[in-house]
Amino acid sequence: MGGSSLAELPETMDVVLVDRDSNGEVSKKVIGTVDTRTGEFRMDRWYDMQGRKLNGTPTAKGTYYHNGKAVTIR
Numbered sequence: 399m400g401g402s403s404l405a406e407l408p409e410t411m412d413v414v415l416v417d418r419d420s421n422g423e424v425s426k427k428v429i430g431t432v433d434t435r436t437g438e439f440r441m442d443r444w445y446d447m448q449g450r451k452l453n454g455t456p457t458a459k460g461t462y463y464h465n466g467k468a469v470t471i472r
Contacts, residue, residue: 407434415449427451430466439466 413430427449430441444452445463456462461470 409434413439417449429463441465 410431410433412428413432415427415429416424417427418424429445429449430439432439441463442465444454444456446452446456447461447463449463452462456471459471461468463469
């Protein structure tokens with residue numbers, strides 16, 4: 399069995415949120431990227447708690463994801 403070297407990995411990889419609804423259908427959403435060299439996780443966009451991408455900065459009260467962290471808008 400051969401091993402993989404760091405040089406074989408892409409520089410970044412997408413992070414995908416996988417969800418299954420009540421009908422058993424699977425949905426996949428890219429929520430960010432991870433740098434395979436440093437381990438840094440980046441979410442350049444805003445997402446709601448269900449993983450849906452928002453069109454810009456949210457104005458409604460609630461909790462959202464931005465740059466890998468949960469952010470609460472009050």
